[in-house]
Amino acid sequence: MAILSNRESLEKFQDKLKSAKSHGKKKLVSLCAGSGCGAYGTAKVHQALMEELALQNLTEDVEVKLTGCHGFCEKGPIMVVHPQGIFYPQVKPEHMSEIVEKTIKNDELVQSLIFKDPVSKAKITLEHDIPFYKLQQRIIFGNNGLIDPTSIDDYIAVGGYSAMAKSLFDMTPEKVIAEIKKSGLRGRGGGGFPTGIKWDTCRKHHGIRYVICNADEGDPGAYMDRSLLEGNPHSVIEGMIIGAIAIGSHDGYVYVRHEYPLAVTNLTIALDKCREYGLLGKNILGSGFDFDINISRGGGAFVCGESTALMASLEGNPGRPRAKYVHTVEKGFKEGPSNLNNVETWANVPIIINKGADWYAAIGTKHSKGTKIFSLVGKVVNTGLVEVPMGTSLRKIIYDIGGGIPRKKKFKAVQTGGPSGGCIPEQFLDLGVDFDELSKVGSIMGSGGMIVMDQDTCMVDVARYFLDFLKEESCGQCNPCREGIKQMLDILTNICQGNGKEGDIELLEELGVMIQRFSLCGLGTSAPNPVLTTILYFRNEYEAHIRDKKCPAGVCKPLFYYDIDPETCTGCRSCAKKCPQEAITGDKKKPHQLDQSKCIKCGICYDTCKFDAIVIR
Amino acid sequence: MEPAIQIDLKKIDDIIAHYHGNKEALLMIMQDISDIYNHVPPVIIPILVDRLGVKKSLIYGVATFYKTISLEPRGKYIVSVCTGTACHVRGAEKIADALQQKLGVQEGQTTSDRLFTLKAVRCIGCCASGPVITVNKETYGGLDRTAAEKVIDNYKQMPLNGTA
Ligand SMILES: Cc1cc2nc3c(=O)[nH]c(=O)nc-3n(C[C@H](O)[C@H](O)[C@H](O)COP(=O)(O)O)c2cc1C
Ligand code: SF4
Ligand code: SF4
Ligand code: SF4
Numbered sequence A: 001m002a003i004l005s006n007r008e009s010l011e012k013f014q015d016k017l018k019s020a021k022s023h024g025k026k027k028l029v030s031l032c033a034g035s036g037c038g039a040y041g042t043a044k045v046h047q048a049l050m051e052e053l054a055l056q057n058l059t060e061d062v063e064v065k066l067t068g069c070h071g072f073c074e075k076g077p078i079m080v081v082h083p084q085g086i087f088y089p090q091v092k093p094e095h096m097s098e099i100v101e102k103t104i105k106n107d108e109l110v111q112s113l114i115f116k117d118p119v120s121k122a123k124i125t126l127e128h129d130i131p132f133y134k135l136q137q138r139i140i141f142g143n144n145g146l147i148d149p150t151s152i153d154d155y156i157a158v159g160g161y162s163a164m165a166k167s168l169f170d171m172t173p174e175k176v177i178a179e180i181k182k183s184g185l186r187g188r189g190g191g192g193f194p195t196g197i198k199w200d201t202c203r204k205h206h207g208i209r210y211v212i213c214n215a216d217e218g219d220p221g222a223y224m225d226r227s228l229l230e231g232n233p234h235s236v237i238e239g240m241i242i243g244a245i246a247i248g249s250h251d252g253y254v255y256v257r258h259e260y261p262l263a264v265t266n267l268t269i270a271l272d273k274c275r276e277y278g279l280l281g282k283n284i285l286g287s288g289f290d291f292d293i294n295i296s297r298g299g300g301a302f303v304c305g306e307s308t309a310l311m312a313s314l315e316g317n318p319g320r321p322r323a324k325y326v327h328t329v330e331k332g333f334k335e336g337p338s339n340l341n342n343v344e345t346w347a348n349v350p351i352i353i354n355k356g357a358d359w360y361a362a363i364g365t366k367h368s369k370g371t372k373i374f375s376l377v378g379k380v381v382n383t384g385l386v387e388v389p390m391g392t393s394l395r396k397i398i399y400d401i402g403g404g405i406p407r408k409k410k411f412k413a414v415q416t417g418g419p420s421g422g423c424i425p426e427q428f429l430d431l432g433v434d435f436d437e438l439s440k441v442g443s444i445m446g447s448g449g450m451i452v453m454d455q456d457t458c459m460v461d462v463a464r465y466f467l468d469f470l471k472e473e474s475c476g477q478c479n480p481c482r483e484g485i486k487q488m489l490d491i492l493t494n495i496c497q498g499n500g501k502e503g504d505i506e507l508l509e510e511l512g513v514m515i516q517r518f519s520l521c522g523l524g525t526s527a528p529n530p531v532l533t534t535i536l537y538f539r540n541e542y543e544a545h546i547r548d549k550k551c552p553a554g555v556c557k558p559l560f561y562y563d564i565d566p567e568t569c570t571g572c573r574s575c576a577k578k579c580p581q582e583a584i585t586g587d588k589k590k591p592h593q594l595d596q597s598k599c600i601k602c603g604i605c606y607d608t609c610k611f612d613a614i615v616i617r
Numbered sequence B: 001m002e003p004a005i006q007i008d009l010k011k012i013d014d015i016i017a018h019y020h021g022n023k024e025a026l027l028m029i030m031q032d033i034s035d036i037y038n039h040v041p042p043v044i045i046p047i048l049v050d051r052l053g054v055k056k057s058l059i060y061g062v063a064t065f066y067k068t069i070s071l072e073p074r075g076k077y078i079v080s081v082c083t084g085t086a087c088h089v090r091g092a093e094k095i096a097d098a099l100q101q102k103l104g105v106q107e108g109q110t111t112s113d114r115l116f117t118l119k120a121v122r123c124i125g126c127c128a129s130g131p132v133i134t135v136n137k138e139t140y141g142g143l144d145r146t147a148a149e150k151v152i153d154n155y156k157q158m159p160l161n162g163t164a
């Protein structure tokens, strides 16, 4: 017998959890156990914290929550002490005794551990005062720091599954679809297709209908889907159940990357809990509605994120796309009408149902509603996941939230939309980011990857990098994509090695247009974008490579060398000590010399010199 | 010659049973087998043909299409260097160089003591902590050359039957 057999029992349970929370333990320590923080050692910090609490006899009074990603992964492991919301970044096991003694026992701050804003240099105590968080609007991602993803009770306590109950008992499927349409929600997987219209079309086709979640997240540099599934899996599950109610489906699938083991684990736990509670399976909450969700783990193929390839993969076949004369909403997985949405799209659904379409549609721009989570990474001071209303300018995201470019370097471009997107130069930084604006300058918003590049990034190399990626990932079944990408890559590789010829740029443009027009699936049709936008905005860099045989950014090894500027070198010896080739010599406090014949261009000296005396020539 | 691998048939059948012998789960079944042997030993293929009722060609098709599957034996520790865009612009290439030198193998190869296989992967979703590498299921972030070399040293010192 399921624990929650009807709507009342869910509501009663919710009240019970809420009142338990308000009468609960005084202190709550939220420790991030997401993948990013995990890589910096959350497990050891947790162990040290628990030992310290036991030692001080505080285990009963303090609740410790291992949460999903808080977004500020670069500063991990992250700890927040509630009720105040005191933020401690980069905590280590050896800090635990002081944190417990001072902050947890005596409400005092550990001065040495407080967050120091890298831009203003000010010390900031509370999480919500930190510029990185302060300027965000975290309606989808905000609960991540407050709930333990392995606890269904935590999700129910913050109002979880009430949107599902509302959809089951207060609304007809048509009404649910109308609400989603009215909200203006568009797919977060990259294409931006209106979600309500997709659901409606799927509902109108006959057969066994399927509801599928795309958690393949192939865009390198983007990881919001991973963080949502890891940190708040129930929000995605609840969205899918509401979708199933609206569409009239009883079978759901989550297609998730095998490379995301923690997401798979947390999702598996969440699904089991739902079944135990009666929120999945037969007769959900006594409504008569049946629905369950299976997990399918993908095998590291980018193209499997494409809808028809994903469905082929779900069926147990190699994931090759097919022509979409018939759309998957009509005939998809196992020939049934299949509705595919992205992880973040699903996570938006419960919020829309709870707060209403009008509330939701008030956020964002005319044609792009709600918020979007961006993965702000690369050469930017504050890296992590950032949720802002649609239409927020690139400048605000990169400079106000992101803190600008580290080490006083110069901004060069921001890459959006992953391998299907493009590189946007400085003159467009005031553009508001939504589905339509970025495409006007040749890029796309895509799934939300935002990779910031500075003066040390070579744009020709970036273009080559993406084509190399796409060559590996092309499924190879159509010629323009398979052969065209290979040819473009050959040309770019030649340019990067100093063998570029006059006419190469024009040839790249020609090939690009051909691939865009004649490829079968979205991988091919968008593959030339990174090349075409870098040619458009950074043609001079291509020309420097081809005509002058120079890589101004110092990336393409055959096209530059490092040298020491005798005017600026202070003779501090730092570089000489670190050079693996012993290529740098000189007397202390005198300008040093760099022996080109020994240098392997590893760049260690360039990164080491604090005086910018190592120069690229 | 490869030393013959002892295949524990019961384990294979447990995995297949976990997916109810469902042939749609072929890829996941092969991934789980890989977790035990670090690759899918070709001797298992006839067993899969028999138990799942799929064609041998499909198994090879799936094994070659998906990068998580290898039919060749790999090292005890699979070292994957992320070469996703965020890690790329933060110097993933330098990490890859350092590891190639350190291990004395190229990308895709296994060390002669069968301890390490070096691989490149495209983004493992820890992009804010880049450059990152993974060793089996552990992730290491914020690396430079020296830190990456240290990670390898730690695994070298680990007792051979120990877990990471
Ligand atoms: C090559 C290629 C890769 C894709 N990868 C993904 C992906 O990793 N995740 C995703 O949600 N959508 C991806 N898409 C988009 C999907 O095909 C599909 O449009 C999307 O999942 C639909 O969900 P949405 O409407 O909620 O965005 C990809 C498309 C192409 C052409
Ligand atoms: S465009 Fe490329 S990835 Fe898409 S079907 Fe054709 S070959 Fe495959
Ligand atoms: S680039 Fe590397 S090898 Fe060359 S001088 Fe600098 S540190 Fe030495
Ligand atoms: S680190 Fe810079 S300043 Fe110091 S010796 Fe090297 S080049 Fe000169």
Ligand code: FES
Binding pocket: A032, A033, A034, A035, A036, A037, A038, A068, A069, A070, A071, A072, A073, A074, A076, A077, A078
């Ligand atoms: S994983 Fe901890 S903040 Fe992202």
Ligand code: FES
Binding pocket: A220, A221, A222, B082, B083, B084, B085, B086, B087, B088, B122, B123, B124, B125, B126, B127, B128, B130, B132
């Ligand atoms: S780009 Fe390296 S983890 Fe994402």
